[in-house]
Amino acid sequence: IWRCRWQKYYMNNKSRKQKGRRLQRWVSDQLHKHFPQFAPGDVRVAIMGERGLDIKLSPFAKKVLPYDFECKNQERNKTVYNFYKQAKKNGVLEPVLVVKQNKEKPLIVLDAEHFFKLIKQ
Numbered sequence: 001i002w003r004c005r006w007q008k009y010y011m012n013n014k015s016r017k018q019k020g021r022r023l024q025r026w027v028s029d030q031l032h033k034h035f036p037q038f039a040p041g042d043v044r045v046a047i048m049g050e051r052g053l054d055i056k057l058s059p060f061a062k063k064v065l066p067y068d069f070e071c072k073n074q075e076r077n078k079t080v081y082n083f084y085k086q087a088k089k090n091g092v093l094e095p096v097l098v099v100k101q102n103k104e105k106p107l108i109v110l111d112a113e114h115f116f117k118l119i120k121q
Contacts, residue, residue: 017048019073020048020054020071020072020073021048022073023071023073024045024046024054024055024071025045027054027055027069027071027112028043028044028045028055030112030113030116031043031061031065033116034116034117034119034120035064035065035120037064038060038061038064039058041058042057042058042060042061043055043056043057043061044056053068053069053070054069054070054071055069055071065119067119080097080099083099083109084097084109094110094111094114095110095111096109096110097109097110
């Protein structure tokens, strides 16, 4: 880790890749946990530098689970987390955060574990 004048700290490439891989493995583990019908080869984590999605699904897994998974483990997501905490604090039900950027479609942000429970049903 080294210091830069406009940001507090920069992570080196190796640490950044490890951080991303941890999130990808977590997603893969959650998919196997909630979908026991998936064989070990049905869900795999992309190799670093490999093009395309971060979580690769077999044709069988794509039929069961029609989603593409891209994983981002970055500090730049801090604002989204602050908005999610606000949604959680303001209500008693499961929070759903709707975010929108100019000229882009709105996105829904849910707790990941809640999402995996939803798609399992």
